[in-house]
Amino acid sequence: MWGRMFLRPVGIGKSCRILDYRALFTMQLKTKEFESLFTDGLNAIADIFKKHQFELRIAGGAVRDLLSGMRPEDVDFATTATPDEMKSMFQAGGVRMINNKGEKHGTITARLHNENFEVTTLRVDVQTDGRHAEVEFTTDWQKDAERRDLTINSMFLGLDGTLYDYFNGYEDLQNRKVRFVGSAAQRIQEDYLRILRYFRFYGRIATQPGQHESDTLQAIRDNASGLASISGERIWVELKKMLVGNHAAHLLDLIYELGVAQFIGLPEGGNVEELKSVWKRSQGWSPKPMTLLSALFCRSDGVDKLDLRLKISKEEKNLGFFLVKYRHKLLKAQDEPQALIPYTDFIIDSREPDVQLKVCELLKYQGEGQLLHEMKRWTIPRFPVSGHDLRKIGITSGKEIGTVLQNLREIWKKSRYQMDKEELLSQVDRS
Structure with missing residues (x-):
């Protein structure tokens, strides 16, 4: 079951100027992978958000994996509740919260039934510098989707199985296409690491090498130098994932062709x-x-x-x-x-x-x-003779022991490591 909902332009008065136009694709997902996510912990946290009338949806990569028929290893959630509202309702429900270092970015981690649930408030980027973003909280799902990197990572999935797709992510996933949300240049300039994320996901999603959109490649070429400001640790994480994916040789070739290599430590x-x-x-x-x-x-x-x-x-x-x-x-x-x-x-x-x-x-x-x-x-076989064995048969000089052991090791190697201790000791000249 699927469909595309067209929402009317939003404006004010007779001289209405179009402010917003949305094409929302929806469908219903009911698969064993999706249903397997509903543990006691998830059911409990879903009830809490429902009781307090806040929306809770699965976000990002987990949605992509579920649509690809895979059970995601990690599941992130997005919500219309602010961090303070989440803390208030978790405290009221006796839910433990952990690792709240991400709170300033809108993320609260709740622990229920021995599971961690990372829930992030919907956000919009107020200011970005190519590495970090200052964010503002919102209740607008499309605005949050707009700030994400790739269309295939910008979808949400309701806990009733409803897919919410504002930027043709589902269609791109079906067609094995990797595209940035909106302007490739703008998305890259918000976080230059997205260049390497593009390559990584291309290796994961695309069926053939070389099927890139020309404006995407030009945006990468124009902004490659921005990677110089990104930490090596973050670059290495993405680069390693790309190298173990599909099309790694093609993508490394492209990294050199587009002038990216010099900014990420690869040799000139x-x-x-x-x-x-x-x-x-x-x-x-x-x-x-x-x-x-x-x-x-x-x-x-x-x-x-x-x-x-x-x-x-x-x-x-x-x-x-x-x-x-x-x-x-x-x-x-x-x-x-x-x-x-x-x-x-x-x-x-x-x-x-x-x-x-x-x-x-x-x-x-x-x-x-x-x-x-x-x-x-x-x-790896263990060499069966030791210096102690040689001392027992009367060889006491340290220098001589070293020489004899080396000679026996060569004999042992030539036997393809088959000779045992007695056979090797029988080769020692005791005169």
């Missing part, structure tokens, strides 16, 4: 062709974001520069260094049955932390699917 003249190759040959193996990004770097100092801008984790940084260093040095053996040996020997000899996981990412980078499968099944 990055090796995009190498990244495209790595992306193509690692499909289906879930490479980590840094596995793909490392293809851009000609030298390891590119990883340092990326870290300087984006504040990546120590684990991510070390993986980047590892891949840049070994991607062309550590290669499979020519003899196919022995192909994994260079990698297993490297792991046995290495002092790298999490070395087996890093080698798995290296195999993804190199497109070695069969070896990756074997590596995941392989368990």
Whole structure:
């Protein structure tokens, strides 16, 4: 059941000037994913808002997910009640409130039946600086929808299953299109991170690469420099999500083409062709974001520069260094049955932390699917001989113990780690 409601222009007197014109698309959603949201906690909080005659709707990404047939991991709510009104009715109902740091932006988090419910008052942006917004509360659902980034994220869903869509978000979702609400340039200038959100959602929603609207790409090109003012941590969150989505190679190419790369820490003249190759040959193996990004770097100092801008984790940084260093040095053996040996020997000899996981990412980078499968099944064997074992057979010199252990380790490796302690000790010259 669906329809489009056309509301008449709003004006004053005979010389009425059109102030507002709305085309609201509605439909009824009744799916098992939607119905599964109605826990004891949600039913309880819905009753509270209904009792106090305030509207409560599901907002943003959760609506998009439900319309796509998915049960959302996180559900955000929007309401016509102000934060003070929410606090008053929650207190009256004995409802605990937590994490109210977002109150100045209109968000109150209520906890009922061991669940958290994040509810935000409808807002309009009074002033924006490309990073933050000063907001004013409203009871107008369309005004709140207007301030959101993409049409597919601007819809609301009533708790009775009624969809409220002011900007063709449902149609865009059905057609797998990613568009900004209204003017792309204006939306971007309100928060420059929306450039990367556009790329991220394109990779999530669009079925084909390259189906962008020309005015959207021009708005991104014209405003790319605004990303210089956005914190590296926020950029890295969006960039990582984009890299694990669809069309990552195409989108990275576009990031360079539109002049975005220089403002988000990516290397000037990055090796995009190498990244495209790595992306193509690692499909289906879930490479980590840094596995793909490392293809851009000609030298390891590119990883340092990326870290300087984006504040990546120590684990991510070390993986980047590892891949840049070994991607062309550590290669499979020519003899196919022995192909994994260079990698297993490297792991046995290495002092790298999490070395087996890093080698798995290296195999993804190199497109070695069969070896990756074997590596995941392989368990690092424990060298069975210790210095204590050598002392027991009469070798007491520390220097000699070190030499003998190294020789035994080489023998053990050649046996493909099969020889046990007794077999190895029998190789020791005790004369």
